[in-house]
Amino acid sequence: MDLFQNLRTKIFKPRVRAAIQLNFLKRLSRSLSNGYSMLSALETLKWDKNLYYLADEVSKHLKNGHSLDFALDKMHFHPIITNYLYFAKDYGNLEESIEKCLVLYERRLENTKKFTQAIRYPIILIILFSIAFFFIQHQVLPNLLNLFQQNEQDASVIQLVINISSISYYSVIMLILVCLLTMWIWHFIKKRVPIETQIHIYRLVPIYRSYVRLNTSFLFSTHVESLLKTGLSIKDVIAVLSTQQKLPIIMYYAKHLTKGLNQGIPLGHIMGQLNFISPQLASIFQKNSNSDTLEKDLATYSSFLTDELNERIVKVITYVQPIFFILLGLIIILIYLSLMLPMYQFIETI
DSSP: OHHHHHHHHHHHSOOOOHHHHHHHHHHHHHHHHTTOOHHHHHHHHTTSTTTHHHHHHHHHHHHTTOOHHHHHHHTTOOHHHHHHHHTTTTSSOHHHHHHHHHHHHHHHHHHHHHHHHHHHHHHHHHHHHHHHHHHIIIIIHHHHHHHHHHTTOOOHHHHHHHHHHHHHHHHHHHHHHHHHHHHHHHHHHGGGSOHHHHHHHHHHSHHHHHHHHHHHHHHHHHHHHHHHTTTOOHHHHHHHHHHOOSSHHHHHHHHHHHHHHHTTOOHHHHHTTOTTSOHHHHHHHHHOOSHHHHHHHHHHHHHHHHHHHHHHHHHHHHHHHHHHHHHHHHHHHHHHHHHHHHHHHHHHTO
């Protein structure tokens, strides 16, 4: 019962449009950089009627003693924003954190826009040709089959075409639906799955595991670097990461690192054994014992991972359109074979 209530809450909860979230962060960052306090900055955001409700609700949460990440989470802001600001409430520079998560979120929206543009027209064409294929399968070919049978002619070719094209088409449709349904179900149940099981499942997914490794390495290096700026020791930083619950994989890894450090095992050696920590990041911790040098290297590596993540996403987007056009081509071939083979056979019998 609780599961269905959670599903209903997640599906129907009101969401702030991405463009509004981005505009909110931009205006808030600009006001803070001009010397306004947080509450005063939120008051300036109320000048914009599109941001009035958000600014007012966030102000109420802050006046009630809640943190900014808590307020934005209640307003259903994207996890990229709320997760990044979580560490800024007790550690680090809030203004700087807002600027960083603004850059990350803006880049994500740009990639989403490119992906949408890449698949928009292929999807429309696939839908149109799928409708045509469905009509041919259920109207044209059965009529041809009846015509052959009435003339007492061999209809085995038509029957074979109908069977092969139907199996091919509906197999692809079922595969796509199963993948989408699996992703949808996983989105809602993964919080109930132990993190060890989640990590094991991610390791089994060929393409996605590469993304998880890059993303986990990026988040780990970014948050460790920002926490080191506050003057915390590396051991204290790992302890902070082990107590947060916003990033489950990092929390699990941080607990593992804390246990290893308490046993006297070098940090770099432990990190080298973690599946979703890149070898380059592990080597940075292995060679650096000085906090200042480690902070500088992590900042550089975070920048490198940001560029690499963006390049990989753009690369995937460039592959999406050809894949959709290949699917479209297969549908057209099935339509052609469904129509022409029976016609050729019919002509030969005349």
